[in-house]
Amino acid sequence: MLFVGIDVAKHKHDIAILDDSGAVFKSHLRMKNNREGFKLLNQTLEKLGHAFTEEIFIAMEDTGIYALNLFRYLCSKRYMVHTYNPLLIKEFAKSASLRKTKTDKRDALTHKPLNEFGH
Numbered sequence: 001m002l003f004v005g006i007d008v009a010k011h012k013h014d015i016a017i018l019d020d021s022g023a024v025f026k027s028h029l030r031m032k033n034n035r036e037g038f039k040l041l042n043q044t045l046e047k048l049g050h051a052f053t054e055e056i057f058i059a060m061e062d063t064g065i066y067a068l069n070l071f072r073y074l075c076s077k078r079y080m081v082h083t084y085n086p087l088l089i090k091e092f093a094k095s096a097s098l099r100k101t102k103t104d105k106r107d108a109l110t111h112k113p114l115n116e117f118g119h
Contacts, residue, residue, distance in 0.1 A: 006060035
């Protein structure tokens with residue numbers, strides 16, 4: 001399975017793609033928050049999905065209006081998309097590292113989906 005973490009912002013989104021063993025396929029992909037950017041992401045995911053014949057699971061911040069169009073687009077392409085409260089992701093990132101630096105690129109890598117028990 002491939003996991004896609006998306007750090008959502010007003011004008012752009014930062015994306016990281018990993019597999020279930022933690023191997024990083026793309027540590028950073030930046031896309032615009034518009035249809036052109038959405039198509040770029042879809043093309044990237046299609047290439048990876050076909051290359052690895054894997055399911056793709058997407059986790060992204062639920063930032064309301066900044067995430068809504070991307071969420072709808074990905075759902076229309078039949079991706080499995082889960083949204084999370086940005087505060088939950090921030091706290092998870094803090095617990096996973098002693099480093100106090102915060103970047104969108106690093107945040108995208110922390111959006112690995114939680115299992116049904118929240119772990």
